[in-house]
Structure formats: structure tokens, C-alpha cells
Amino acid sequence: MNKGIKMVSIAGYLPDNVVTNDDLSKIMETSDEWIQSHTGIKQRYYAFNENTSDLATEVGKKLLERANLKPEDIDLLIVSTISPDAITPSTAAIVEKKLNLKSAFAFDISAACAGFIYALSTAHKFLVSGLYRRAMVISAETNSKMMDFKDRTSAVFFGDGAAGMIVEATDDEKENIYLSEKLITVGNEEVIHSGRIAPLKEISSDNYPSMDAFYQNGREVYNFVTTDIVKHIKGFLETNKVNSKDLSYVITHQANLRLIEIISKEIEVPLNRVATDVKECGNTSSVGIPLALARKFEDENITGKVLLTGFGAGLAYGSILLEFDE
Helix, strand or coil: CCCEEEEEEEEEECCCEEEEHHHHHCCCCCCHHHHHHHHCCCEEEECCCCCHHHHHHHHHHHHHHHHCCCHHHCCEEEEECCCCCCCCCCHHHHHHHHHCCCCCEEEEECCHHHHHHHHHHHHHHHHHCCCCCEEEEEEEEEHHHHCCCCCHHHHCCECEEEEEEEEEEECCCCCCCEEEEEEEEEEECCCEECCCECCCCCCCCCCCCCECCCEECHHHHHHHHHHHHHHHHHHHHHHCCCCHHHEEEEEECCCCHHHHHHHHHHCCCCHHHECCCHHHHCECHHHHHHHHHHHHHHHCCCCEEEEEEEEECEEEEEEEEEEECC
């Protein structure tokens, strides 16, 4: 059994196509003023002619290069996504081939906006088992392909992107970044859903699967975040005997700026210690947390305790407490 994991590299990737609020106002009844006042989002990125596996592959290339590792050095690949290339095979299997990860087994995790939390937690368990050494954990989303662009209550939020990290098993307690975790699922499919497939009704040549577009109940999401998620974070910190003042950074799911501001206030962590990328990137579902963390690492050498909290459809949510040494 290994004692923990250490981060070897971290990276993010965004498509080339910037979609502004004004761009959206040309195809739906909305405006830059409405979107910014309600969500804090100025723009987002869309992947034209790129699929989820393409975005994940670009991140994987960066991760290997920054870690100075070869593809065969990776034992496990986990891709968190709710916008896979296909129902089967897994997007992770496609990325494994594109990156030539010959030594790795690969699979997807679908936990919506809590996806990176679930994926990193899963990788941690494989690595501390002592059976595997290195894992590549990637969140990748092409949310744009799921949107109903007549629904301004959902479509204006979301963007595409990918981000992730390579983590490695360690026996050195001083290298271990993984302090604690808490994962929760409360089954409620009606608040947020997408791509639901109707069951077969009869054997017929006319029968074919049909999927619905992305949907979220904004009011229910707001209530969920401002009550359950705030309570969850406070309880998680209390259980781990961590004062909010002891946190170097908090990185939550990048749902929208208004919800992040409320969380910041409720847990008494000033906004300058809450990493955000939602203004420029929109809600990138499971990508938001690793992307914000990767961009923060590009700006500075992060040290101390960092709280990651994801929440989304399921309803799935959870937190991981990390600590980075100098």
C-alpha cells in the first residue's frame, strides 16, 4: 500500500472559437447585459469540428510533455465527461489510442460537474493500492453539442474545454497532496439532465433511440447550491479540523459567478482566494475545477491547503482537500 499521491503535472486546453454574449444574442432572446448580470459570464469557448476526445487528447499531450514522461509511463487513464464521443466505446479508450498509452487501462466517469472530484478520488484508490504507479485524470466536455439554443436559461451558461493532471503514487508522506475527501450522491434526475434515452416500446423497423437536450431547473440548482453545498463544505472542513482561514484557495465547480460569490461569503473565504475561470470560459461542467486549478498554477506556485468542491447532476457532489508544499 502506498501512502498517497503526488501531482506530477497539470494542464488545461480550450478550443480556438470564442463565443461572446453578443454572439448568442443573435440567435436567442438575450443580451450581454442580461447574461453578465445573472451569471457573471462574459464569453465561452466552443469546439467546432472537435469532439470531446480531441480536447482530452490535447490536454494529455501537454501533461506528458510537462511531466517529461512517455506514453508507456501511464498505467491508468480516467476521463470525466457527460458529453462523450459515443455511448460506447468510452471516450477514455479513444483518447488512450490517440495518445498511444499502450500500458494503460482506461475508462470514463460520468458524474456531471462533480466529475473531476469523482475521477481524482478513483485514481487515488488505484494508486494507493500499490498495483499501479501513475494515473492521468482528464475532464473534457463539449457541452455545446448538447445545448438547446432556444433555451436561454441553460444555453448561455455552458462552454467547452478540457483539463487534467497526472498523479503518481508515493510512499513519502511529505510528497502526498491528498488529505481527505467526501463524496455524495442524492438521486434526483429531474433537476439537471441531458441525453436521456427512451426505453424500447416494441420491435419495429421505425424504432430508434431519441435523446433530449440539456436541461436544468435553475431555481432548484440555486437552492441546492446555497443550502446543501454550503452545508456540505462547512461540515467537510469541520470534520477535517480545517478553518476556512487555513485555506490557500477554494476551487468550486464553475457553475456561474453569482453562485461562487454566495459560496465564498457563506464559508467566509474572500473572493481573492476563490479561483474562478467562469467569466472567460463559462460553465465547462466537470472541466471547471481542474481548469481553474491549472490556470492558477500557471500564475503562481500554489502552496498550502486547497479545497476542491464539485456539484452537479445526479445530484452528485463532493470535496477533496489537497495540500501542496513549497
